[in-house]
Amino acid sequence: MDFSNNILETIGNTPLVKLNKIVAEIDALVLAKVETFNPGNSVKDRMAVKMIEDAEADGRLKPGGTIIEGTSGNTGMGLALVAIIKGYKLICVISDKQSKEKMDILRAVGAKVVVCPTDVEPTDPRSYYSVSKRLASETPNSWYVNQYDNMSNSLAHYEQTGPEIWKQTDGKITHFVVGVGTGGTISGVGKYLKEKNPNIKIWGIDTYGSVFKKYHETGIFDENEIYSYITEGIGEDILPKNVDFSLIDGFTKVTDKDAAVYTRKIALEEAIFVGNSAGACIKGLLQLKEHFKPEDVVVVLFHDSGSRYVGKMFNDDWMRERGFLEENVTKAEDVIKDHLDKQLIVVRTEELVSHAIERMRKYKISQIPVVDINGFVGSVDETDLFRSYVADKNVAEKPIKEVMGKPFPIVKLGTPIEEVSKLFTKENDAVLVDLENGNHHIITKYDIIGSIK
Template identity: 90%
Template sequence: MKYAKNILETIGNTPLVKINKLTKEIDALVLAKVETFNPGNSVKDRMAVKMIEDAEADGRLKPGGTIIEGTSGNTGMGLALAAIVKGYKLICVISDKQSKEKMDILRAVGAKVVVCPTDVEPTDPRSYYSVSKRLATETKNAWYVNQYDNPSNAIAHYEQTAPEIWEQTEGKITHFVVGVGTGGTISGVAKYLKERNPNVKIWGIDTYGSVFKKYHETGVFDENEIYSYITEGIGEDILPKNVDFSLIDGFTKVTDKDAAVYTRRLALEEGIFVGNSAGAAIKGVLQLKEHFKPEDVVVVLFHDSGSRYVGKMFNDDWMRERGFLEEEVTKATDLIKEHQDKPLIVVRTEELVSHAIERLKKYKISQIPVIDTTGFVGSLDETDLFRSYVEDKNIADKPIKEVMGKPFPIVKENTSIEEVSKLINKDNQAVLVELENGKYHIITKHDVISSIK
């Protein structure tokens, strides 16, 4: 009988799958190493088990111990499977930008999950790097994994992932493309491939808000490049020891929007339901197309499963909120989709300015139309109100009609975005759109900017 003694024995031997539709403009053969076939649904299963086994071998991890790690979710899953089989406890420290699905999955496999804020410096005591280290010192019989600097991370890919790719391509691979986070995958695979063929090119996929690309090209760690980004699993605001820049031929950066859009396109056009970093990786391949020749064999690695992003990239509302959904925006009604179900907030001429200020604060808006019994007769803008307050501290008790500006222009619902945009300027901060049902909605500069793809 053929069977695995436990779930860990099913890790590896993931398939190479040809990409067909998304790479039509590339002459080379593009093959995806689909790591979602691992039992924990990600490439991280490989290094998680390797790091644990090496720590067991040299005594860092003792029987009944607690494994502690800062993770974007996937390493945590791999560690959880090994912890279950081997009898360890697990604490995963995760940043709040990671998907809810990842956190729920970790809890489902017995991990304790500690959530930390994303928008803090790595050295901040609240960061998931700092919290992981602190918990490791405070917890009895604990082992801090530290996948960023743990050499077993890269060794796992040198020993497992790379030989699989070499064998599956019969040594014909010419380019390897992969998202870079901890650096273990790219460095381990690169070392193995370049030992067998120094001409194999290794390309890393980076994201905007991460330091890798500029550091590789200039040797400068530019803190100005560090800012919050949405893409999960790749990019860093530190330089992990596992990133061996000498083995990497180049980086290309992919935007959050492109990563999200191409994650969905992989599912819709290739039938490959994979995660956010896979979208970034395949878009990166397209950005690198001038580097490929017809006879080349390009292998791109897809890290994890799309099931971990159902509430994000695969959710239309989430995509729409961030301007990532590819929807055609051509007329006035397209601009009010986000708030057309909400009533128009107005004030009356005889109300006090203080009432308008309360409404601006309550509804978090910057402009408000003024009406009387005849219809729209004026407008208020927070900038004008502030200027008036500086000139007269008693303005809050005055009637609105004494400080209001001219009414906002009114357009029909099929008015083009170009016409609407022309009406919004420094003297006029908003436009009203009249719908067929007789109701009105407001279009602000923010609505127009949000529509820009």
Template identity: 80%
Template structure:
């Protein structure tokens, strides 16, 4: 009979899958190493087992101990499988930018999850680096994994992932492209492949807001490069010891939007349901296409599963709120789909206080004013502010005493370019006549959101 003695024995030997539609303009053969076929649904299963194996061997991790790690979710899942199979407890420290699915999955496999803020420096005591270290110092019989500086991470990929790719491509691989976070995958695979053939090019995919690309090119750790970004699993605001810049030929940066858009493309156009960093990786391949010749074999690694991003990348509202949803906007009526809420108005005889209350309630900056005949005026934040400076009792005055001219009225088929010209210092918004007595308001914010 053929069976695995436990779930850990099913890790590895993930398939290479040809990318067909997204890379249509590339003559080279592009193959994806789809790591979601691992039992924990990510590439991190490989190094999780290796790091625990080595910790057990050197006595860092003792029977019945507690494993503690700062993780973006996937390493935590791999460690959870090992903890279950070998009888350890697990505490995962995770940043609040990670998807809820990742946190729920970690809890489902028995991990204790501690959530920390994202937008703090690594040295901040609230960061998930600092909290992980503190918990390891406070918890008896515990072991702090530290995947960033634990070289068993890259060794796992040197011993497993690299040889698999070499064998699966029959040694014909010419380029390896992968997102870089801890650096273990690119460094381990890159080292193995370059030992086999020094001409193989190793490219890292980085995020905007991360330090890797500039540091590789200049040797300068530029703190001005560091800012908050949305992409999960790649990029860093530190230089992990696992990143071996010597085996990396170059980096390309991919925007948050492109990563998200191409993650969805992989699902819809290739049938490959993978995570956010996979979208970044395949976009990185497209950005590097001038480096490929027709006879080349390009391997790109997809880290994890799309199931961990259902509420984010695969959620239309989440994408739309960030301006990531690819919607062609040409006419005024196209913008209405982005701003569908009912038109909020105020009446001429109402008090200014009523208009202010309504603007606060609905979080709007301007409001049309109506009477029995229709639209007769408007109010916006700057008008109210100026009026208040002139008269502190303005809230008890009727709106008609301070209202401005009504917003311009346009037809729903007006081109966005023409509509945009109507929004200026005097007119903070435009009203769109949808017919049948229905109207909507379009502001500068709506137009910027659609760009």
């Protein structure tokens, strides 16, 4: 009989799959190392086992202990599998930008999940780095994993992932391309491959808002490069000890939008349902295409499963809200089609300014058309109302007709977006669209900006 003694024995030996349509413009053989075939559906299973086994061996982790880790979700899943099999408790500290699916999955496998804000400095006591350390100091018989500086992370990939790739390509690999977060995968695989063949190029995929690329190129840790980003699993605002920059030949940065768009493209064009960092890797690969020759063998690593991003990159509404959905916006009707069900909020000439202000607060809007029995006769916006209030503190009790400006321009549904955009001026912040059924809708500057691709 052929069986595994437990789920941990199924980790590794993931397939190498040739990519076709999505890399058609790359003149080389491109192979994906699909790590979603691990039981925890990510590359992090490998180092989770290694870190725990090494901690057991040297006494840092004792029987019945509590494992504590700050994670973007995938390491937590790997740790959870090991904790279940080996009888440990697990606390995962996760940032609030991570997908709900990741949090739900961690809870499903028995982990306690603590959520921390993303937009804080690493040294802030609320950051998931700081909270992880604090919990480790407060929890009896606990062990703080610290995947960023725990060298068992990169050692796992030196011992497993690197040799697998070398064997699967029969030593013909010329380039390895992978997203960089903790640095364990790129450093462990890179070290093994370069020991086998120093000419193999190791490329890291970074994201905007992360410090890796500039630090690699200049040696400068530039805090101005640090800002919030959406892409999950890659990039950092710290320099983990696991990132061995001497092994990395270069970095390329990928935008949040491109990472999200290409995550979906992989599923649609290659039938491989993988996560956000895989999308970043493919776009990064395309940005590096001039580095590849026809005889090259390029291996790109796909970190995790698309199932963890169903509510994000694979959700049209989520993509649309961020301007990531590749829709062709050419006419006025394209801009308003997703909120046609919303009623146009208006105010009448004889209503008080206080009524307009209350409506702006209630509906979270900045511009309101003014109507009388004949139709649209004026407009008010929050800037005009603020100026009026500064000039006259009693303005709230005055009728709208005394403070209103000119009416918003009205366009037809089929008006080209270029013509609509020209109607926005310093004096005019909105345009009305005639819906041809007696009703109207409003387009604001925000709507126009949101339609820019």
